[in-house]
Amino acid sequence: MSDNKTAQDDIERRGRAIRERIDAALDRSGRARGSATLVGITKGRSAPEIAAAVRAGFGVLGESRPQEFREKYSMLADLDLAIEWHFVGRLQPNKVKLVVGYCSLVHSVDDLDLARALSERSRSMDIVTPVLVQVNASGEKSKSGVAPEDAPDLIESIAGMDGLAAKGLMTMAPDAEDPEEVRPVFAATADLARTVEAKLGLPLPELSMGMTGDFEVAVEEGATLVRVGRALFE
Numbered sequence: 001m002s003d004n005k006t007a008q009d010d011i012e013r014r015g016r017a018i019r020e021r022i023d024a025a026l027d028r029s030g031r032a033r034g035s036a037t038l039v040g041i042t043k044g045r046s047a048p049e050i051a052a053a054v055r056a057g058f059g060v061l062g063e064s065r066p067q068e069f070r071e072k073y074s075m076l077a078d079l080d081l082a083i084e085w086h087f088v089g090r091l092q093p094n095k096v097k098l099v100v101g102y103c104s105l106v107h108s109v110d111d112l113d114l115a116r117a118l119s120e121r122s123r124s125m126d127i128v129t130p131v132l133v134q135v136n137a138s139g140e141k142s143k144s145g146v147a148p149e150d151a152p153d154l155i156e157s158i159a160g161m162d163g164l165a166a167k168g169l170m171t172m173a174p175d176a177e178d179p180e181e182v183r184p185v186f187a188a189t190a191d192l193a194r195t196v197e198a199k200l201g202l203p204l205p206e207l208s209m210g211m212t213g214d215f216e217v218a219v220e221e222g223a224t225l226v227r228v229g230r231a232l233f234e
């Protein structure tokens with residue numbers, strides 16, 4: 001067996017194991033199979049590794065660095081694979097041209113200037129960019145994201161902007177030895193989404209929560225998108 005074949009088999013096996021764990025978490029919480037999507041996070045991964053993941057059936061990808069995003073986008077575009085790109089990382093307003101028009105969801109909108117820049121760029125391209133508002137639900141200073149109490153206003157502003165469609169919330173939990181420790185962070189984010197939905201009368205169906213160390217707990221608390229890097233690629 002060639003090394004390529006081995007690498008392909010490995011990623012297929014790891015991806016299938018993650019999907020099984022997602023399904024089990026959906027079953028435990030009485031949710032429908034298929035209601036949580038695995039987003040493979042590609043930061044630091046090579047184009048061949050990413051292509052292997054897509055060929056193994058994991059074609060929803062997320063990148064967290066704008067420049068790297070565009071380089072990978074271009075390299076993989078040549079391979080004629082079915083890829084749905086998301087952008088999940090910190091984004092400066094002056095970098096929006098690198099992502100708008102190239103991804104189907106921006107997970108990480110956390111201030112008004114960024115929202116305005118995304119809106120303006122989207123309008124200039126005559127497209128609508130779906131976005132999530134990133135919430136700092138744990139209050140950790142090192143984490144990006146809007147404070148939970150400021151999320152309703154930001155979502156309301158976005159809902160009023162041409163070129164953007166607010167789809168839900170994203171959060172990153174603090175690192176924890178035991179994922180049970182961060183369950184309250186995910187539960188609070190899910191609660192916040194329901195509160196904002198009721199307040200604004202705007203459906204917010206997507207919840208982007210959970211990474212390699214905590215995605216099962218996130219799914220149990222309502223995640224519809226789990227962002228997994230290490231468990232898929234390592």
Ligand SMILES: *Cc1c(COP(=O)(O)O)cnc(C)c1O
Binds near residue numbers: 041043089228
């Ligand atoms: C890197 C990254 C992830 C994936 O983290 P893993 O622990 O490798 O699963 C998810 N979300 C964001 C925003 C990231 O930057």
